Amino acid sequence: MPESTVRLAVGAHRPIYLWAGPGTIRMNRLKFMNAPVNEAVHEEAHALRGAVRVIQEAKCNWVYLMYDWGFPPEIEAQDWESFRQATPVYQSAGARVFGYIQTSNCVYSGSYLKRDWYARDPRGRRYPYYTGRTMTCWQHPEWREHLRTMVEGVVGAGADGVFFDNPWYGMAPLHSAGTWLGGAGCYCERCRAAFRAAAGIEIPRHVAPEDDEASRSYLRWRADQTTAILAELANHARALNPAIVISANDFDAVMRPSFVAYGIDLAALARVQDVVMIEDYGLVQWQPQTGVLANNAITIRTALSLVKGTHLSVDPYDKGIGFDQVYTPRRYQQSIAEAAACGASMVIKGTEFVEADGTFTLLTAEKYGAQREAIGALHRWLMEMAPLASDRENLAPVGLLHPQDALWQRWDRVAPLYFDAGLALLMQRVPWRVVTPEDDLRGLTALLHSAPLPQGLNLPESMQVVSLAALPGWERPAASFVARHATFRNLYAGIADAVFRAYFDYRWARHLIDRLGLTQKYFIPNSTVFKIPSGSRQTALLSALGPLPGPRVLAAEPVLVEHWQQGNTQQLHLVNYAEAPQEVTVTFERAVNAEVYRPGGQPATFQGQQFTGEIDVALILRITA
Template sequence: MGSEVEPGGLLVPAYYWAGNGSMVIHRLKGFGRPADGDTYLHAYEPERLRWLRDTGGVTCVFLTYNWGLPPELEAEDWRTFERAARRCHDLGMLAAAYIQPSNAAALGSFDSKPWYAVTPKGKRIPYYNGRFFTCLNDRTWREWVLTRCLDACQRGADVLFFDNCAFGGMPIPLSRDYTAFAGCACLRCREAFGAWQEQRGLRPLSLPRLFRPGRSEAARRFAEWRAGTLTAFLRGIVEEVRLAYPETRFVTNTVGGVNVNTFNVFGADLPAVASFMDWLFVENLQSPRAGKGTLVQNAGTYKLLRALKPGAPALSIAYERGIGVDGPPPPSTFAKIAAEGFAAGGVPVLRAAEYIEEERWTLLRPGRDDARLAAFGEVVRQFGALVGRGCERREAARVGVFVPDAIGWRGDLYPGDGDDYLRVIQALVGAGIPFRVVGERHGPCDLGCLLVPASATPPAWFRGRVMRFDELGLRRRGHSGLRWFVGPLEPAIRVLGPRVVDGYYSRVHVRRFVDRLDLLFRLVFGGRFAQVPMDEGAARVLAAMNPAQVELSVPGYVDLWEGPRGVEVHLVNYGEAPMVATVRAGAREVAGVHG
């Protein structure tokens, strides 16, 4: 578990978007909703950065650098970043620069640029209000992004953060497949897609006007080409920057990366991209909490990312309802986010920005938010003291969940019950059974039981007990509301789907209606966070595999780690009522209970 520790100590990042560019982009994103100018313009002062470090334990600050604004609006951010990076270094913190690789604001000198992605009808594709996806095959766009990366490093960036990694239009999962257009249909892309097929000895098919890979060979080929284009674009930038600044670290973010089919929705082949990234990162709507019949957990996110690239820091930031919707949560939520991330072997990212208060965008700030930041920081200090003892620690759970690439990263949006690894993870968390996630990049490890999807073959190295997902007796889950639209409604959905997507990103009334009713979470993710009971017999078998068994009085998360002193039990309370935990040791000594 040493991967999340930087040479200077524990890696504790914070989102801290501020400055003039953030005010512009948030006002644009919020359809005119203003930002708290005083807070935004003074956020990078030394005393506020010191507050993040001393109160919250932050060791890496994600700073505004490049939102995709034209230089006449953004040049001041580049200079502000340089000053902020220098101050972070003076305080012993890393400086991460925000880089926008996939969209731009059509303002000022950028309005007439030729680099925007287009639909088959030649329309630009919105990414939030006033911002549009860019064509990754456009030479001028590639040069612009590379220039910004090199300049950020020259100004002091230790880390380059590629946000919103996607290629063009995002199809949406409606009916039995997807609807809307994916990618870019400009002449460059049409020609590149045709050449890609010819290079593989295929008779070229036309670029699909409607992205339906479940039914169209052209769409399946296009999905491969689209994802390969994004991978090559990012890889080329990383290789160029590493030649000039070899110490730079790189991290990407894909929203909801473990809960949606990123390969089809965003055009992101996460295993391929992860192979040349230093850190992995996912934003989602999984701020840990429990309610009647629901269990929202982010522990599975960390474990899935860790399996994608063993040994690499796995970062996640969790919202409740989304960016520009939530106000600052209570201190207990900050503590839960930190505790769950560390317990699961990940790197929780402090959200210190993009809150809404009194109809204005704002940040965490000294005085008003001391208790919130201190709650996060106290967990950081406790965990830092634990791992700072110089001992090597490793996962101790002996139950594994096998997630091969074809199911986890390129599988169906709605996997069959026999392959639904997310439902299995949800059931294990709910039952308080510690587990690991095992992917194709894992070597032999000391598992007693491996849970395997119905369509997968266990890895050749595994010699223990194999249980198929179907053997766990899990309740069949209800599908997302978006899957109801089948049969007679399908033609209407094909027409309305793209309009709904465009409306959400470009029309204030549609966006606020969806956000206020929490429809994004309810329709897309809501079904994923219902509690999933497991057959009692299967639960007993799995629990007995582990070196310690834990019973919780309220919904929570349990994980096991082992060091020289024995097994550590890590607990996280997902609710508000006090937790009582009963721990029964197995063959190995329990060194401590943390939570």
């Protein structure tokens, strides 16, 4: 179990993701086929100037620094030394340091060409992670020993935490056209023997979790292996330093089927970590013209129901590494405020940005002072508001039941209903929370479910229970043509695999696939889950819920609403998703006394039953009576 006593909470934990130094310069050129890199910016980020901009300007107090990108030791020794020098610089300036370890892949060059620790696909081929990098096998004893050595290096350098990136078990099956394509994990003889010993069967060459029990058994075993190996590494770090803080990249563990793709079991991995970090594509952006509301509220609310007492942090992107320019000050502020309102910390993305000409840069570059100032302003406000974030209970009257195993087993038939319900409630400014069958459901007025209810679930008699699939316009999606026809699916899987490998091997393929937009559509899909449901579907959902208690919020454009109880007081947290300030009206069930808090403003008071005022980025109403 975690032993760290460092305070990890909203307002107290203000982290930034900052890959820099010589290793990141080298990695960007490898990963993106000799792309230009601003070397000076990457070098100064490991020096005092970078630390000052991160800590004094952006008010971050935890920084993720690069220790191990996965280069062979004859190359990476330079990166280890850079980390050892940068760590005390940041610590003396007032921040704690996570040391990054690449857990599931390495650079296929130099002395690593002679290693045999690589994961294999069903045909015995190595599997690419990205250009120049290859997935490794977590069952291989030499790879496990290598990871232990990396942990020792981070702890020995005096870091405050160890960050395990990409805890993925072998190959990730592609998901396209409503089905899974190919195998998952590793098919080396060591892994095959381990699974045979555990289950008495072979690893399926094609995973089909919706209807194949062998696939389900294997995917559960694979996820259990991932958790056990990460726990082994975390325990090794804690044995070296009981105060070390453990975190890992639980990559996009909500908005994509990461259990099947990578072997990530979020609930289980949370028990290994002191702070959960979810890297995803939920950076706040409201696009009324296309009907898309990119947000992290769905991820955070879902994750909080699974990680329980472990503090949650999220690291939202827009399009992804190598595609994003530095975000506007407002989008940073909105995303930080959204995470805090929901009960999580936002990890500031400070790295792997590109300029308009394609040059890689960092948030610490001098020209991004406005962004750092905006981040710092929100962080200062959260530090002031930190007492409001402890010892409180969510009062949302609507619960969205987590589908549990049905979500990863029947992703294409369950996930659309689950995510659409969350988006519809967001658009209607209804406070809602995700619950599990083990939670106390007595405080809910209504419960929504996207999969059949678990047997024996104890439901209060007064609760309105709504099956999403039974609502008008909410029919469950049918299985796709590709999913229904194995011959076509296998043919499609072969083509998809060839395209996937070509993307990482050939410059012409990379440019063509990026220009066609296939990277975001198939390799890192992130838009369809944010497409808001039609007005008629939203109306059908609201009608099924019936009258709801608590404050009602009205605004012209989307506003996040979170309702909390802390002792004898209540809190209403509002976050403006719009691109500009807007007026918001809050109607209470009865007259109240409240304190009003806004970033950068003086506290005010309010008395009455209806509050009307302007919201720029965020607003808190603390109801005292």
